[in-house]
Amino acid sequence: MTTLTKAPEDALPPEGRRSWLKEHSELGLCALLAVLGILVLTDALTMDDHFAQRGPVGPQAVPTVVGIALLLVAALLTADVLRGGKGEAETGEDVDLDTPAEWRTVLMLAGVFLGNAVLIGIVGFPISGALLFWGAAYVLGSRNLTRDPLIAAALSLATYVVFNNLLGVPLPGGPLMGVL
Amino acid sequence: MDSLTSLMDGFGTALTPINILWAAVGVLLGTAIGVLPGIGPAMAVALLLPVTYGLDPTAAFIMFAGIYYGGMFGGSTTSILLNTPGESAAVVAAMEGNPMAKSGRGSQALAAAAVGHFIGGIIGTCLLVALAPVVADLAVDIGAPDYFAIMVLAFIAVTSVLGKSRIRGFASLLIGLTLGLVGMDQMTGQQRLTFGSLHLSDGIDVIIVAVGLFAIGEALWVAAHLKSGGDGAIPVGRPWLDKKDLKRTWKPWLRGPVIGFPFGAIPAGGAEIPTFLSYVTEKRLSKHKDEWGKGAIEGVAGPESTASASAAGTLVSMLTLGLPTTAVAAVMLAAFQQYGIQPGPLLFEREPDLVWGLIASLFVGMVLLLVLNLPLAPVWAKLLRIPRPYLYAGIMFFAAVGAYAVSGEALDLFILLIIGLIGLAMRRYGLPVLPAVIGVILGPAAENQMRRALQISDGSLTGLVNSPFAVTVYAIVALILAWPWVRKLLPARRTEERAEERV
Structure with a gap:
């Protein structure tokens, strides 16, 4: 998974690396999506198909598609983040984004x-x-x-x-x- | 003319004293909750849903109609008086409405918004009465492949048309689809993603997902960034309009529905795009161009009427196709399912009393909205000063009540918190919430339609594209997906200018 290759700047001193990770904390979200994808796929593939299947498409089909799509999106999002893309935090009536999050x-x-x-x-x-x-x-x-x-x-x-x-x-x- | 008689029957249902009472309670509650800062119409509707659990379906939906319009009107009050709109449809109302309020014309801004809502809503609902039965008749003949195609269109439109980043929209959609997978497969009884939990095999209730993403997610996100102090709301008197204002507003009011209604009916994210289009149109047509940006009343009247009409348009696709195009409609669809009622082309045949009662009560609700809200505006304005800790503690409190009321199990509260944390992460990293909600609610339905279509074609994938309708819809889907590349090929035009105006 591309999600795991998030250390191209291994050589940086510890603080620099930490701030790099902080800057790219969105990678955590990518990892989460990838984990979710693996979970959905595992669940789909370990389903026993003893059930009387009605029609050509069983209960595994859609979860398999969703799982693969999750992995794909995780990879694409990782690529986007590494290229400097950033999800814009949501604003709102009572939200002050200028202060650090508590x-x-x-x-x-x-x-x-x-x-x-x-x-x-x-x-x-x-x-x-x-x-x-x-x-x-x-x-x-x-x-x-x-x-x-x-x-x-x-x-x-x-x-x-x-x-x-x-x-x-x-x-x-x-x-x-x-x-x- | 058939629909007119049905509508009259509907008024017979809606105008009984007890149902007028429910409509009035709905309008008042909806406005009160919708006016609270940080609470958009979708959250207002999701939080107020448990209030209707104990009522019979007709009364519940009549109250719901009131909550819907009340919540929308409340949202525009907030953005006019407080300037920082929490919800996309109200963004435009703040652009001219807030400068008006700042220069002491808040009462006129509120009146223009209220009457705009009324006119847009009335015209929109009339169009709904005229169109919904026609669409329902046409939709009776469409089959599983067509339904699946429409749902794919809804998924693609909701992730691609709105928001800044498609990939994040898709991530959100997939989170929703995954949540929708949890539970027993409807066709085979196979357990999916339940991890052996009996409670999960019923699936995660859509209401819990909606309340978790909208209410808990928002409360947690605000907790991380709570503004201290804040600008404070602008106090207002009783809304009114003089002759000069009326002369400037009546045309925008009437133009609004023309833009709003069609956009509401298609899955393009509800009121955000049409309100903006209305704003641009009114600005171009205005004789007072110098006032724009400083508080031009046309800029409140037009978009508000548009928003209200688009809400009526939303109901067309929601009632006749079972297709929610906005977050509020998604929550409403969930409410229907709560009562075991499936919106779709057959709804008008199977539940005529309920549907026409609901449509009639939309009219009743709008009249009540105008009658109650104009004099009550100063009271609503006071609600804006509620201390923030109480406001967000209250949101957590009522979210807990709502989730618990779904099935009376404490386990749902844990699930609610987990979904709330997902909602928090989505807000932090800019994933839009709407695709997730649409994914949860339409995912299982889309799967059923797809499997039914493939069952008919005996597994051949051509079974998904065997009707001209489905092919047309997929062509639209392809166009939406290819749009970013297509646009690059076109000569650069107004699109950029618009993007700039937006800021």
């Missing part, structure tokens, strides 16, 4: 979301949802220790009642709703 915030935000996914089955939506909102707001820089949790609790409880009781979309109440 990946720590992203990680913490993902962590908070993960926490909600784990907790929702244990403590129910009203509590896990409130923690999700408060946690996310905290991570994003809101530090009002009375207003934030109050808004979180009110929002979560109101959402629960509206969805569960008014709109007929069930959400887990958890032990808290058992008590109330």
Whole structure:
């Protein structure tokens, strides 16, 4: 794979190499696409074809095409990046691309979301949802220790009642709703 | 005239008090969510989808129609008052709308946008009423090879027409197709990419993909680059237009649908191209050329009417062919599937109440939009000042609610986060999100049509090109693919001039 040949500047000192990699971090995306392609291809090729196949085209055909296309795109994208092509980062109303990215915030935000996914089955939506909102707001820089949790609790409880009781979309109440 | 009677029946459905209520709730919610900075119509629709889960299909889609138009209108309010549009169709509205707001004519800009939306929407929906049954009739006869060809066209168009880099568009499309492969093969029952997980064998719900890519991906991406402070929104009063403004806006309003509707119906990415064309047209025809760039009201009126009409055009291909041409339509198609309804030529025969109720409620929704939103504009403007931590925490919160509501399983939340991280990477490296969503939703359908076509031809690949229709579509596909080279051969013309104006 062309993806692996990303060190034409082996001779550079370590810092230079690191900044080269940082500059070309898009190669990571190419690698990811290649890995995805291999995954899809492996899955397609290891399918057992005992299944009663209807028609001349089996379930392997499309995954095989998609897998090969993924490898192809990974290669072409690698070539594009090495020739100096760059994906333009998306802009938006609240996006400031002039400052360096704060990946720590992203990680913490993902962590908070993960926490909600784990907790929702244990403590129910009203509590896990409130923690999700408060946690996310905290991570994003809101530090009002009375207003934030109050808004979180009110929002979560109101959402629960509206969805569960008014709109007929069930959400887990958890032990808290058992008590109330 | 048949469609007129059906439409009257549709109004019978849409005008019951309870359905008017749902339409009003939809318009208000759609505008409120769409006006929030960072939330485009597609995200608004995806986030609000769970609200409709408990309703019967007709009520749900009537509410949905309100959300759709409300979300679009909300988006243009944001770009006029805040200038940095988060969504492509609203880019043009900001070019003249924001200078107007800055020079104290924000109320007029909003009014021009609102009435433009109304007129564009009404004309567009009338065209929809006239055309959709005709297209559906024609489409009944087209077979599997033709469908497959149209879907290939959609894939190629969505990756090649929009965006700056084709290769990145294709990467995004392939990510979507891969996600669409997960689950049990519909024809043989073979498990694909499920890794033995029972939950995955049902496939990944399109709603989870849409919410993950649009909502979680966006929230995480903004978290990495959150702007501190910001420009702040411009406060406005009640929107109004005086005689002088009306004289300048009525023609752009009426010209908008002519440009917008046809572009909406073809898979060329929805409102981005037609709104821009409308902007250029109005600029050329304007008698006030000196005002352009400083706040010419025609530059708001024309593109907004165009955007609204293109949304109606989008519905033609979505309802009659099951072909989504924009992100919002893709989410809407997913909503249909949620109810076990498959849009396509037979939809008008099988579910006449629902379709005509939906179309009638588009009219109702637009009237409500005008009646509610003009007086409420100052309130919507206040929403723009919501503290950003609350806004993005709220997006995460409602994304979690929406994903969980799909099937009531916490596992979906993990999948949502993974797809959100993919969405983050796509934003970082400039992969457009729309091809991925189209890939997820059309991929499985395209595979089915292809296999059906090959089944009929007994495996011979000629079975894919055995109708004049399919051959024509593939010729268009070839032309789109070859366009960059073809263009080089043509003498350099306006295209570059346009590209420059864009910046």
